[in-house]
Amino acid sequence: MLISLDMTGDDPIYLQLRNEIVLGIASRRLQGGEGLPSVRQLAEDLGINAMTVNKAYTLLKEQGFIEIDRRQGAKVRVSTEAAPHFPGRWQQQLALLIAEGLARGMEKGELMKTCEQLFEILNQGEKTQ
Amino acid sequence: MLISLDMTGDDPIYLQLRNEIVLGIASRRLQGGEGLPSVRQLAEDLGINAMTVNKAYTLLKEQGFIEIDRRQGAKVRVSTEAAPHFPGRWQQQLALLIAEGLARGMEKGELMKTCEQLFEILNQGEKTQ
DNA sequence: TACTTGTATTATAGTTAGTAATACAACCGA
DNA sequence: TCGGTTGTATTACTAACTATAATACAAGTA
Structure with missing residues (x-):
């Protein structure tokens, strides 16, 4: 790689x-x-x-x-x-990122779409730059 | 607050x-x-x-x-x-968090559900611990 | 035996982070 | 004008982090 x-x-x-x-x-x-x-x-x-x-x-x-x-x-x-129980840290970081989006006036659909796209890109093994 | x-x-x-x-x-x-x-x-x-x-x-x-x-x-x-153009840093951080979930074998539905829940909790103004 | 593996140790130089004390210019209300 | 407020620039100092280097060691492999 x-x-x-x-x-x-x-x-x-x-x-x-x-x-x-x-x-x-x-x-x-x-x-x-x-x-x-x-x-x-x-x-x-x-x-x-x-x-x-x-x-x-x-x-x-x-x-x-x-x-x-x-x-x-x-x-x-x-x-x-792999460890099934995620560290609370991960969820906390995710919550903070989502909060940043929300605080900037991001809509729910917009955010969910972004998450889904990022997931798909990774899941298909493409480059993420 | x-x-x-x-x-x-x-x-x-x-x-x-x-x-x-x-x-x-x-x-x-x-x-x-x-x-x-x-x-x-x-x-x-x-x-x-x-x-x-x-x-x-x-x-x-x-x-x-x-x-x-x-x-x-x-x-x-x-x-x-607010600034409409998000810094690329934000998306990059989000991609990394999603990658961590994926690398641990997280399913797509599971991840999206987590994101949605975090969004709802924030959007309803409740405490996030 | 010779070579590989990860790892522990020690040292060192450079940089950055984090906090703090102080002073200053701009501003506001009385 | 006079005190008190605001954010902020400056300076300083300590601590921690980062990366590197040189070894050394235990464990395993061919």
């Missing part, structure tokens, strides 16, 4: 990498059970430090998106066995 | 305050055109520094949620005159 990082942006590298992988899983460009590059390999490919990659992997592991086996390396967790 | 801050949490105070006000506007506990407390007044009420409040207000102003007049202080912007 192609991963692009913005080294000049505000978001830290490890977070960008984490997000890219989450987007990859959601769009099925990364299949469940699929192996991820080793931290050293990916670090070299991206031109960043291995510990930065490790930080992203650790985060993804803690959040239940991947599993890490010392033998086989990191691999994508199959979604069916 | 009652504002509760978590001084021990990870989120900075100014951001919590900013978010609380956005939620207040979305749920109409803060009406369009309604005046907000002065930075000093609110700072004293919350037991924080005035510049921290100012930082939240400045952020809200930059994002188009409030207007600030030196004479009258800060007041909620009426949503009809």
Whole structure:
């Protein structure tokens, strides 16, 4: 999977990498059970430090998106066995985004349409830029 | 409007305050055109520094949620005159949250239902915790 | 045995975030 | 004009974060 990082942006590298992988899983460009590059390999490919990659992997592991086996390396967790109970944080963040839309005078239909479109784009495995 | 801050949490105070006000506007506990407390007044009420409040207000102003007049202080912007063009950042954040749901195996109906519920709760002006 | 895996440790440099104290210009009402 | 209000610019300081680097280690594989 192609991963692009913005080294000049505000978001830290490890977070960008984490997000890219989450987007990859959601769009099925990364299949469940699929192996991820080793931290050293990916670090070299991206031109960043291995510990930065490790930080992203650790985060993804803690959040239940991947599993890490010392033998086989990191691999994508199959979604069916993923943690069913979402962290309240997720819902809270979603509520805040919706509130921002509402506070700007967004209509319900408009918002739901946007959500649905974003879902479809991801679900069909297209690029999200 | 009652504002509760978590001084021990990870989120900075100014951001919590900013978010609380956005939620207040979305749920109409803060009406369009309604005046907000002065930075000093609110700072004293919350037991924080005035510049921290100012930082939240400045952020809200930059994002188009409030207007600030030196004479009258800060007041909620009426949503009809709010910036119609959303920042791409918003959509990007929403896409990431949806991706997290998808990556955890969330169904489309489940996600849409969650969005709709959050919208309704806000739109009816109830507390969001 | 040689090489791979993730990970822990330590160090370091740079940057940013967060809060605070203070002072100032603009404005308002009495 | 006089006090008191408003937002805000400036400055300062501490703490935390970010990224990198150099090692080192335990565990597993071929």
